Amino acid sequence: MAQEFIKFGKNLVDTREFLAPGHNFCLGCGEVLAMRLVCKTLGEKVIIAMATGCDEVSSTPLPVTSWRVPWVHTLFENVGAEISGIEAGMKALMRKGRIPQRDIKFVGMAGDGGTMDIGLQALSGAIERGHNFLYLCWDNEAYMNTGIQRSSGTPYGASTTTAPAGKISVGQRTWKKNMVEIAAAHNIPYAATACPSYPFDLMNKVKKGAEIEGPAYIHILCPCPVGWRFPSNLTIEIGRLAVETGIFPLYEVENGRYKLNIDRPKLKPVEEYIKPQGRYRHLPQEELQKIQERVNEEYAKLKAKVAAFAA
Amino acid sequence: MSRRVALEGSHAVAEAVRMANVDVIASYPITPQTHIPERLAEMVANGELDAEYIPVESEHSAMSACVGAAAVGARAFNTTSGQGLELMHEVLYVASSMRYPTVMAICNRGLSAPLSVWADHSDAMAVRDTGWIQVFCQNNQEVFDMTLWAFRVGEDPRVLFPVMVYLDGFTLSHVIEPVNLPQQEEVDRFLPKLQYRFALNPDNPMTHGAFGPPDIYTEAKIAQEVAFRKSKEVLLQGWKEFGDIFGRYYYPVELYKAENAKTLLVLQGSLSETAKLVVDKRRESGEPVGLIYLRLWRPFPLHEFRQAVKDVDTLIIFDRCISFGGPGGPVCSEIRSALYDMERRPKVVGFVGGLGGRDVSVGDFEHVIDRGREVAKKGSEEIFETVGVRGEVVGIRG
Ligand SMILES: Cc1ncc(C[n+]2csc(CCOP(=O)(O)OP(=O)(O)O)c2C)c(N)n1
Numbered sequence: 001m002a003q004e005f006i007k008f009g010k011n012l013v014d015t016r017e018f019l020a021p022g023h024n025f026c027l028g029c030g031e032v033l034a035m036r037l038v039c040k041t042l043g044e045k046v047i048i049a050m051a052t053g054c055d056e057v058s059s060t061p062l063p064v065t066s067w068r069v070p071w072v073h074t075l076f077e078n079v080g081a082e083i084s085g086i087e088a089g090m091k092a093l094m095r096k097g098r099i100p101q102r103d104i105k106f107v108g109m110a111g112d113g114g115t116m117d118i119g120l121q122a123l124s125g126a127i128e129r130g131h132n133f134l135y136l137c138w139d140n141e142a143y144m145n146t147g148i149q150r151s152s153g154t155p156y157g158a159s160t161t162t163a164p165a166g167k168i169s170v171g172q173r174t175w176k177k178n179m180v181e182i183a184a185a186h187n188i189p190y191a192a193t194a195c196p197s198y199p200f201d202l203m204n205k206v207k208k209g210a211e212i213e214g215p216a217y218i219h220i221l222c223p224c225p226v227g228w229r230f231p232s233n234l235t236i237e238i239g240r241l242a243v244e245t246g247i248f249p250l251y252e253v254e255n256g257r258y259k260l261n262i263d264r265p266k267l268k269p270v271e272e273y274i275k276p277q278g279r280y281r282h283l284p285q286e287e288l289q290k291i292q293e294r295v296n297e298e299y300a301k302l303k304a305k306v307a308a309f310a311a
Numbered sequence: 312m313s314r315r316v317a318l319e320g321s322h323a324v325a326e327a328v329r330m331a332n333v334d335v336i337a338s339y340p341i342t343p344q345t346h347i348p349e350r351l352a353e354m355v356a357n358g359e360l361d362a363e364y365i366p367v368e369s370e371h372s373a374m375s376a377c378v379g380a381a382a383v384g385a386r387a388f389n390t391t392s393g394q395g396l397e398l399m400h401e402v403l404y405v406a407s408s409m410r411y412p413t414v415m416a417i418c419n420r421g422l423s424a425p426l427s428v429w430a431d432h433s434d435a436m437a438v439r440d441t442g443w444i445q446v447f448c449q450n451n452q453e454v455f456d457m458t459l460w461a462f463r464v465g466e467d468p469r470v471l472f473p474v475m476v477y478l479d480g481f482t483l484s485h486v487i488e489p490v491n492l493p494q495q496e497e498v499d500r501f502l503p504k505l506q507y508r509f510a511l512n513p514d515n516p517m518t519h520g521a522f523g524p525p526d527i528y529t530e531a532k533i534a535q536e537v538a539f540r541k542s543k544e545v546l547l548q549g550w551k552e553f554g555d556i557f558g559r560y561y562y563p564v565e566l567y568k569a570e571n572a573k574t575l576l577v578l579q580g581s582l583s584e585t586a587k588l589v590v591d592k593r594r595e596s597g598e599p600v601g602l603i604y605l606r607l608w609r610p611f612p613l614h615e616f617r618q619a620v621k622d623v624d625t626l627i628i629f630d631r632c633i634s635f636g637g638p639g640g641p642v643c644s645e646i647r648s649a650l651y652d653m654e655r656r657p658k659v660v661g662f663v664g665g666l667g668g669r670d671v672s673v674g675d676f677e678h679v680i681d682r683g684r685e686v687a688k689k690g691s692e693e694i695f696e697t698v699g700v701r702g703e704v705v706g707i708r709g
């Protein structure tokens with residue numbers, strides 16, 4: 001494949017597609033938008049291990065595949081361990097002269113469920129052991145593949161099929177697990193948040209994460225029209241609002257140093273983000289207020305970290 | 312020229328893994344397997360073995376890491392016992408169904424609850440249908456030999472299935488016995504370098520593990536079953552080649568004093584060595600009693616087994632596992648079913664004993680033979696008999 005780039009300002013983007021068209025992702029899926037950009041950034045010298053979830057079932061029904069790069073899927077909760085074995089195997093084979101020494105990126109990918117819930121142990125182990133790999137979490141804030149069940153990534157007040165809004169329930173009663181901080185607590189060399197609504201920010205982070213020696217973690221918010229119940233033409237807009245309201249700030253933690261990538265002088269009210277989404281339709285005003293207060297508090301905490309440990 | 316050394320079973324495994332020059336070791340400690348990963352870690356730390364040692368955080372991850380390593384064409388080794396094997400259960404199916412030839416040594420252990428760290432075969436029986444090639448060892452020489460053989464046959468391009476080597480917890484893993492260790496050149500002659508032709512590699516992108524819709528899943532599984540059964544020829548050839556190089560020949564069904572026997576004991580694992588003492592005694596007193604050692608458990612050696620028992624009156628099967636509510640112990644049920652279509656088939660009597668490390672003595676096997684023949688003659692309402700249980704056992708009925 002001849003390599004060509006399109007120039008967007010100072011950003012060069014590979015014209016090649018490593019995730020072939022013809023896959024089964026939904027219309028307006030934020031996850032596949034991110035995945036396509038990620039693959040363009042990683043290029044062909046890569047081995048990808050992917051967990052069970054929308055990502056895997058939408059890209060590979062036998063006997064076809066959308067993957068033009070080496071790709072393996074086995075189970076839901078073991079990507080951290082599997083990519084550890086891949087990295088260790090290649091390292092041993094190269095050291096023993098069985099295959100030529102070369103730079104190959106080892107990349108694990110999983111949804112919020114596969115990362116923050118059932119796969120957390122395997123991921124924590126892989127980060128703690130210091131394998132040289134990049135891990136990407138596609139966070140669509142629920143188990144979408146199995147029909148919108150809640151995860152620890154589901155935000156407070158969202159209605160899902162296992163934490164539904166009801167006469168005596170607001171839906172999800174817990175606050176979203178802060179996975180980037182969990183990754184950072186491992187003293188990981190690089191952790192970051194990203195969103196396909198900010199494509200160059202996403203691609204630059206993937207590039208950085210892939211080049212860093214040791215483990216790197218990127219948490220990617222992927223708006224999901226089906227699960228969040230918004231029209232499929234609003235995906236990019238919703239992702240932007242998540243960032244602009246401070247609900248999902250874009251930031252990096254590099255060797256413990258914090259950096260906010262988008263730092264608006266004034267955040268938009270969270271209502272602007274919440275209103276277009278059917279999953280919050282039932283929320284009374286006082287609950288909205290509660291969410292706003294929480295976002296203010298969390299954002300202030302993040303800003304304090306940025307001030308205290310600036311990159 | 313081999314060297315004769317004193318080794319516990321765990322260290323016999325470790326020596327074989329070292330001589331196999333594995334690339335990746337991923338294993339999580341559990342009694343009674345711990346001496347294996349400890350010894351391997353030591354070898355890596357001292358530069359005696361050039362491998363990546365991944366100190367994983369669980370058995371599920373140990374098996375998953377081996378799957379990852381195998382996917383890129385590395386020779387990977389794992390080892391566990393009891394609870395650990397159960398924890399990695401779903402990954403076992405993945406390794407076999409995706410045709411990753413990795414090797415695992417299992418120091419057999421009873422399953423909780425109540426917690427037990429001691430030998431029985433409940434862990435092995437719980438994974439018998441996972442599509443792994445499975446062999447049971449009787450002594451530490453076999454432990455070394457089977458581990459080497461496992462790499463050789465599992466990695467054969469005509470096979471490409473993972474292999475489990477079973478050794479009884481403590482009775483083999485922790486007991487020192489003389490073991491002949493071969494020269495490295497002999498091992499290298501027997502075991503070529505792994506050339507996994509489906510290894511993930513950017514030069515030749517491949518998709519491993521696409522999901523199977525209903526219009527393809529059945530074909531995939533039947534293809535796996537056909538390949539698995541067919542692999543038996545290669546397993547036998549592997550043992551033949553092993554014998555030609557190292558001088559020790561192995562068979563899927565091993566007969567001990569079985570000639571003209573009317574009664575045959577059937578066993579797996581280290582208890583066979585005790586049972587053989589009783590067979591010797593009975594033979595000395597002129598009784599036509601022998602023993603079948605069922606080494607190859609999967610793929611089940613149907614033909615060889617039927618052949619071995621065709622002229623026998625009574626088979627006494629000794630299970631170290633209960634199949635709760637089942638039609639007998641797991642080995643006994645399978646053998647009954649394997650013999651059902653024979654024109655003339657022996658009576659089959661099942662015993663269960665040796666659970667969770669309970670000793671099975673020479674005296675116990677004397678009882679097993681006598682009582683087994685009695686049940687074969689007179690019948691019994693019990694579905695299986697028990698050995699060495701305190702108090703009277705009644706009520707194991709259909
Ligand atoms: C051990 C195990 N438990 C449960 C499942 C069922 N399952 C498959 S995908 C999935 C949810 C995936 O959610 P997430 O990781 O958030 O990915 P998404 O589909 O939302 O992209 C579940 C529960 C499974 N495959 N394996």
Ligand SMILES: [Mg+2]
Nearest residue numbers: 111112142144
């Ligand atoms: Mg999800």
